[in-house]
Amino acid sequence: MINIDYLLHILIVLFIVAIFGYFISILKEKYDLLNNKVTLKSKKITQKFLDELDLKIFKLGRLNLSIGDQIKIYLNNNNSIKGTILGAKKDDNILCILTIEDKIVELKVNKIKKLRILSKYGRIF
Secondary structure, three states: OHHHHHHHHHHHHHHHHHHHHHHHHHHHHHHHHHOOOOOOOOOOOOHHHHHHOOEOEEEEOOEEEEOOOEEEEEEOOOOEEEEEEEEEEOOOOEEEEEEOOOOEEEEEHHHEEEEEEEEOOOOOO
8 A cells, every 4th residue: 555655646746747847848938939939840941941931920811820830731632731830921922831741831822721720839728
């Protein structure tokens, strides 16, 4: 019985530490977002490419999107793409996305059938 109580206490402490770490990482994302800094892990993205993008925060339909948001896009040909928003080129009506396979995809807005936000960058829940 003593071993089960000891194990239960260790599990509770580990759970509390995990929740605390999650909140610390979210607060760091919020701080970076306020300073217009987003951390993306990719070998394909360069600062020059990000500077070429006109919009970092924009509205597409009814959705407010910003750099770092995780989205799923359904195209007119019934394909779908999951990825992270990098930005948009206003003059060309192009949305730039970093896919899970670490590829940069540039989509014309008129090819998008439906767009769903999976998670917002810097949001707790």
